[in-house]
Amino acid sequence: MPDDDHSVISARDAKRLFADWKDVPAIVLAVSGGPDSIALMWLAARWRRNLARGPRLIAVTVDHGLRAEAAREARDVKRLARALDLPHRTVRWNGAKPKTGLPAAARAARYQLLAQAARTSGATHILTAHTRDDQAETLLMRMLRGSGIAGLAAMARQSERDGVLLARPFLHISKSQLVATLNRAKIGFADDPTNRDMNFTRPRLRALLPALAAEGGDARNLARLASRLARANAAVEVLADGAERYLALREREASRPGFDAGIAGFKVFDFEAFAAVPEEVRVRLLQRAIDRFGPEGPAELGKVEALLSALDRASATTTGGKRPKLKQTLAGALISLVDGRIRIEQAPPRRRRGD
Structure with missing residues (x-):
């Protein structure tokens, strides 16, 4: 043409x-x-x-x-x-x-x-x-x-x-x-x-x-x-797919045979393995899981980035040998960092005033 x-x-x-x-x-x-x-x-x-x-x-x-x-x-x-x-x-x-x-x-x-x-x-x-x-x-x-x-x-x-x-x-x-x-x-x-x-x-x-x-x-x-x-976005999506499969395999190996966190109604990432993934891929993995389990999505990119920063800060401030902890909601999803794992699931219903 x-x-x-x-x-x-x-x-x-x-x-x-x-x-x-x-x-x-x-x-x-x-x-x-x-x-x-x-x-x-x-x-x-x-x-x-x-x-x-x-x-x-x-x-x-x-x-x-x-x-x-x-x-x-x-x-x-x-x-x-x-x-x-x-x-x-x-x-x-x-x-x-x-x-x-x-x-x-x-x-x-x-x-x-x-x-x-x-x-x-x-x-x-x-x-x-x-x-x-x-x-x-x-x-x-x-x-x-x-x-x-x-x-x-x-x-x-x-x-x-x-x-x-x-x-x-x-x-x-x-x-x-x-x-x-x-x-x-x-x-x-x-x-x-x-x-x-x-x-x-x-x-x-x-x-x-x-x-x-x-x-x-x-x-x-x-x-x-x-x-x-x-074109660049498509390449990062391929990397995110691979990282998601790798983290799921790590979780299955650490859990009971046949365990699949996604099917169970929540997503779990080993924090240390997750932290080793490039930042852009980590943002996408969080966003995917939040959008899957949070009924109020899609999650805003800036808020997912802020969540990732909070996870990183929680890890950096660990003292006395204690593992970091964090609990936060975003787009109807509950994100928890407990015992070295990030868990993402649907948040419980909000309490209404007077309840």
């Missing part, structure tokens, strides 16, 4: 972009009516027509009920879907809307509604139109929040959400290429004014991108950084 940000995406390019999903039974296309998602629908429909056999495509529009124009835009998407011989559904986010954290709440509702539509339609995948520009913005947002390696890997090409696979074929494609493709095909699209509303974080970061690009931090380089961080 040409590396020109304003180049048109050809039928051959589309075949390559959607190739990973040619054998799945059905796909939901998330189509809001903006240029990115309209391009997704148009390119996917053209790709499917050129296949002898391929997945059913179902276009789904989420109306968040936040803008008066949204209903009209959904009808416009339906008309275009009909012209492309695609079934279309509009699903609505009903109920009261939060006064704070609206973008995050709307995003969560959107994915939940899309997943419901996919299950109803027998679709295994949801395709979204996130672009390289979106990836760069996501990286910046997470960087400013102090995310770890996993967060800075930004959006994955494919991930699981609510029991459905969420796929993003355009993560290495610029938004301007999608707009150029629609202009060449003479296909209209909606303009969502909230994309320019400076009350929200993404539009403010978007406004900074030209200045960052002048210093070399353009969307292509930021997306490349996210890709490299995703």
